[in-house]
Amino acid sequence: MRKYPTNMIRNVGLFGHQGSGKTSLAEAMLVSAGAIDRMGSTNDGTATTDFDPEEIKRNISINLGMAPCEWRDHKLNIIDVPGYLDFEGEVQIAMRVVDAAVLVTPAQGDVEVGFEIAWGHAAKEKRPRAVFVSRMDRENADFFGVVEQLRAVHGNAIAPTQVPIGQAEKYRGIVDLVQMKAWEGVGSEFIEVPIPDDLAETVARYRGMLVESAAEGDDELLEKYFETEDLTNEEVVRGLREGIRSGKVVPVACGAPTKNQGAAALMNLIVETFPSPADLGPIAAKTPDGKDVERQASDTDPFSALVFKTLADPFVGQLTYFRVFSGTVRSDTHVLNATSSKDERIGQLYVVRGKNQEAVPELGAGDMGAVAKLSATHTGDTLCDAAKPVVLPPVEFSKPIFEIAITPKTKVDEDKLGPALQRVAAEDPSFTYRRDPTTGQTVMSGMGETHLNIVVEKLKKFGANVETIPVKVPYKETILSKAEGQGRHKKQTGGRGQYGDCHIRLEPLPRGGGFEFVDAIVGGAIPRQYIPAVEKGVVEAMSTGILSGNPVVDVRCTCYDGSYHDVDSSEQAFKMAGIIAFNNVAPKANPVILEPIVNVTVTVPESMMGDVMSDLSGKRGRIIGTESLPGGRTCVKASVPQAEMLRYAIDLRSITRGRGVFSIEPSHYEEVPAHIAQNIIAEYQKSKEQ
Numbered sequence: 297m298r299k300y301p302t303n304m305i306r307n308v309g310l311f312g313h314q315g316s317g318k319t320s321l322a323e324a325m326l327v328s329a330g331a332i333d334r335m336g337s338t339n340d341g342t343a344t345t346d347f348d349p350e351e352i353k354r355n356i357s358i359n360l361g362m363a364p365c366e367w368r369d370h371k372l373n374i375i376d377v378p379g380y381l382d383f384e385g386e387v388q389i390a391m392r393v394v395d396a397a398v399l400v401t402p403a404q405g406d407v408e409v410g411f412e413i414a415w416g417h418a419a420k421e422k423r424p425r426a427v428f429v430s431r432m433d434r435e436n437a438d439f440f441g442v443v444e445q446l447r448a449v450h451g452n453a454i455a456p457t458q459v460p461i462g463q464a465e466k467y468r469g470i471v472d473l474v475q476m477k478a479w480e481g482v483g484s485e486f487i488e489v490p491i492p493d494d495l496a497e498t499v500a501r502y503r504g505m506l507v508e509s510a511a512e513g514d515d516e517l518l519e520k521y522f523e524t525e526d527l528t529n530e531e532v533v534r535g536l537r538e539g540i541r542s543g544k545v546v547p548v549a550c551g552a553p554t555k556n557q558g559a560a561a562l563m564n565l566i567v568e569t570f571p572s573p574a575d576l577g578p579i580a581a582k583t584p585d586g587k588d589v590e591r592q593a594s595d596t597d598p599f600s601a602l603v604f605k606t607l608a609d610p611f612v613g614q615l616t617y618f619r620v621f622s623g624t625v626r627s628d629t630h631v632l633n634a635t636s637s638k639d640e641r642i643g644q645l646y647v648v649r650g651k652n653q654e655a656v657p658e659l660g661a662g663d664m665g666a667v668a669k670l671s672a673t674h675t676g677d678t679l680c681d682a683a684k685p686v687v688l689p690p691v692e693f694s695k696p697i698f699e700i701a702i703t704p705k706t707k708v709d710e711d712k713l714g715p716a717l718q719r720v721a722a723e724d725p726s727f728t729y730r731r732d733p734t735t736g737q738t739v740m741s742g743m744g745e746t747h748l749n750i751v752v753e754k755l756k757k758f759g760a761n762v763e764t765i766p767v768k769v770p771y772k773e774t775i776l777s778k779a780e781g782q783g784r785h786k787k788q789t790g791g792r793g794q795y796g797d798c799h800i801r802l803e804p805l806p807r808g809g810g811f812e813f814v815d816a817i818v819g820g821a822i823p824r825q826y827i828p829a830v831e832k833g834v835v836e837a838m839s840t841g842i843l844s845g846n847p848v849v850d851v852r853c854t855c856y857d858g859s860y861h862d863v864d865s866s867e868q869a870f871k872m873a874g875i876i877a878f879n880n881v882a883p884k885a886n887p888v889i890l891e892p893i894v895n896v897t898v899t900v901p902e903s904m905m906g907d908v909m910s911d912l913s914g915k916r917g918r919i920i921g922t923e924s925l926p927g928g929r930t931c932v933k934a935s936v937p938q939a940e941m942l943r944y945a946i947d948l949r950s951i952t953r954g955r956g957v958f959s960i961e962p963s964h965y966e967e968v969p970a971h972i973a974q975n976i977i978a979e980y981q982k983s984k985e986q
Contacts, residue, residue: 297364297647297654300371302574302593302662306566307373307619309390310428311418312400313410314356314379317430317553319343321400322363322376324551324559329365329372331649335556344650345376350750358750360386360605362617362648362664367563373664379410381954382744385693385726389675391417392691393604393619393664396424396540396570398562403429403437403463403550407445409954415450424540424571426547427454428562433552437463443548455509456502456548457536457565458558461492467552470561471495473503474532474568482556507532513539536569541576573662579621581678581686584634589686591622595660598684599623599631603677604691606723608758616673617648617666621688623681626658632682638672640679674722693726695959696741698945700748702755702762703738709761713738716758720751727751734770734847744945769939770892771846771976772965775885778803783833783877785869796869798822798830799857800877802885805850807965811838814854822858822870829867830855833874842879842887843973844980849890849965853878889973890965892938895920897931898948900956905930907951915940916969935963939972 310318319338322345326332336342341352345361357378364373377390391397397418401411418425429442439460446454458470461478469480471491476499479486491499504525511521513535521527527535539545549565551558578590581600591600605617625631627645632638646653648666659665673679678688704710717729717740727748728741742748748764755762780801787794805812813831822830831853838848858873896917900908902924909919909932917936925931941960948956968976 297366297371297656299656299658299660300663302595302660303572304370305373305572305662306370306570307375307393307395307573307662307664308566308570309360309375309377309394309397310400311377311387311390311397311411311414312379313408314381316379316400316402316408316410318379318400319346319357319361319376320553321398321428321430321551321559321562322361322374324553324556325372325374325563326363326365326649327556328560328563329367331363331365335554337554347651350753354746356380358383358386359607360390361650362666364647364649364664368567370567371663372563372566377414379414380746381410381413381949382742382747383726384413384743385724387414387417388693389604389691389725391421391423393602394423395573395576395662396426396566398426398428398566400428400430401442402431402434403439403442404431404434405436407442407449412955419543422543424543426540426549426565426570428558429548429550430553430558432460432463432467432550432558433465433555435464437467439463439550446546446548450546452505452509452512453544453546454548455506455536455539455545457506458549458561459495459498459502460550461495467557470550470558471499472561473499473506474536474565475529476503479561486560509545510535510539513537513542513545533568537571540569541571573621579688581688584637584685584687591686593622593661595624597622597661598681598686599625600678600680600686600688601625602688603673603675603679606673606675608719608723613669615648615666615668616670617664618679619664620659620661622661624658624660625679627656630682631679632685633670633673633677634680634685634687635677636672639682640670640673642667643669675725691725694743696726696728696743697958697960698744698748699739699741699767699942700745700764701735701737701739701767702752702764705761705763709759712758712760713755713762716755716760719758720754723754724751732768732770735768737765737768739767744949767942769942771844771968772890773841773843773846773848773887774807774850774890775802775804775848775882775887777886779881779885781877781881781884783873783875783880785872785876787869788864793861793864794866794869794872795861795864796826796829796866796871796873797859798855798870798873798877800830800834800874800881801854801856802878802881803852803854804885805852807850809850809852811835811849812852814852816854816856817858822855822860823865826860826865826867826870827855829870830858830874830877833871833876834878836871837875837878837882842882844889844976845984846889848882848887889968889976891968891972893935893963893966894938894941895961895963896934896936896941896944896958897960898934898956898958899925899929899931900952902928902930904952904956905932908932908948908956909934911947911951912936915944937966938962 361376461469573593601618917934920933923931
């Protein structure tokens with residue numbers, strides 16, 4: 297594939313809900329452009345952009361897929377973006393590197409949540425967007441109903457550029473409202489036909505809507521429209537181009553991708569009206585010391601690129617995908633990773649289409665490509681000219697919302713787990729992991745259950761077989777009253793014995809008070825050098841608790857008396873005495889279990905607020921308040937036990953059909969209700985017996 301000037305490149309992402317037809321549309325575009333010989337299918341695992349074994353097995357897109365093609369002397373860098381809600385991170389990274397978004401929605405039913413989420417990210421990133429209504433050949437297709445839905449939400453910005461000729465089983469083509477021509481056929485071989493008489497009235501009405509929207513994209517055209525109520529076809533294109541770039545106009549096209557109908561017309565729309573990288577102005581960046589700087593989307597500016605995907609393969613190594621924002625990069629050169637301050641050697645550059653790689657000598661401003669075996673570069677990093685370094689704005693990923701714990705199956709798996717987790721995290725920034733210091737578990741965090749199940753499969757790929765287990769709640773214990781008692785450790789086995797004796801008093805501290813140790817020994821009842829050993833013993837006993845094996849907190853321990861032996865006493869003996877003393881006294885101090893409470897913020901459509909509040913109350917939550925937000929949404933704030941929130945990502949998705957989002961922040965600890973405490977104690981006793 298030859299190098300294209302920046303103004304002849306279009307970087308476009310295909311976004312939408314799972315199953316809306318994005319991958320099929322990408323296939324139809326590739327076939328129409330002659331980039332592939334025949335259309336692949338997601339159903340039989342032959343789709344160009346869904347080549348990962350997990351994608352084929354699950355029949356869903358997991359990773360964003362590249363589908364570059366050439367059309368009318370332009371290069372289209374098409375990115376097929378997963379629509380499954382667990383892979384929102386792929387939506388965010390793709391939206392960062394494309395110049396426009398095509399939002400795909402089926403012609404049947406309501407617009408789905410994956411479409412809404414992608415629209416929100418496009419609006420946040422200020423990306424021009426268009427809508428493609430897919431599955432026009434399927435039963436119950438209703439193009440006009442979808443358009444009315446979209447206009448009800450997004451207003452007159454929604455501007456159909458086509459109307460279908462027939463719908464469902466009668467669908468056979470489109471009327472292009474820009475050029476006022478009708479086309480029937482498949483692929484790039486559309487045949488021009490007369491506009492059907494029965495569509496004349498509909499075409500006239502929707503052409504009027506399009507002309508009005510196009511006029512609003514350009515002040516000069518708007519003035520002419522007010523005078524004549526019409527524009528020439530060339531003026532419509534000009535108005536669309538300006539309106540799309542500014543976000544004032546969202547064109548709507550349609551088709552049946554699995555039959556390769558509509559893809560060619562969509563690519564015409566992209567070439568004629570979508571912005572090139574050069575149309576979108578300078579790129580904001582920062583120097584390594586934090587100063588603002590700009591780069592132009594020009595081959596003559598210093599090189600800068602953002603890494604938007606890394607695919608780690610245990611056999612091939614790492615393949616790094618990047619978008620060139622300025623300058624030119626050539627094979628067999630050196631660049632700077634400004635994020636890690638490391639030098640990187642660029643080997644052979646590639647243009648990637650699905651799993652296939654085509655070697656190219658260079659990539660210019662606005663283009664996308666890949667390079668293998670970069671040693672210190674991860675997703676989100678900036679590559680640049682070492683002489684003029686800059687850092688491009690990173691992608692802001694949503695916080696992970698779902699957690700599971702893992703444990704290695706064997707010692708070999710345990711040794712490989714750390715490096716495997718690092719490689720997966722470098723590949724997927726929406727995934728994180730940690731070692732919980734309280735429970736000792738390795739906890740993985742992601743965007744949903746499917747996301748983390750796929751991470752487990754990736755860990756296997758890197759040699760770490762793991763089992764998933766429930767995340768332990770970091771319960772704690774404390775005491776509610778004062779108690780005193782003795783701990784004596786006496787052992788005689790021939791030769792020097794062991795003797796330590798201490799009397800302690802336990803008292804509760806206010807919540808969050810931690811631990812205090814008070815030395816109240818007088819008269820040398822315990823020699824000074826042994827008193828720290830008593831404290832060590834008490835602290836060790838507190839780490840495994842009284843009731844449930846959880847740490848004890850918010851306690852003052854006063855050591856006020858004791859005795860010793862001139863020969864047999866030692867630090868170890870008094871440490872044992874401290875352990876015994878605590879275990880003797882704590883059960884008399886009214887011990888209780890504490891559970892972590894989290895503050896939860898849930899944002900949902902107003903119509904779903906009642907269901908969400910009812911669910912939170914059923915989880916022992918306390919509703920703190922609600923707040924109305926723009927766009928008919930409501931924010932619900934609540935205080936809920938963490939134990940009730942372990943699978944809330946799944947629960948909320950079910951209640952709101954994916955339209956709810958939430959965040960959680962740790963708050964404080966509270967005493968566990970008695971009936972729940974009994975269950976926790978019973979489970980602990982059962983685990984001890986096992």
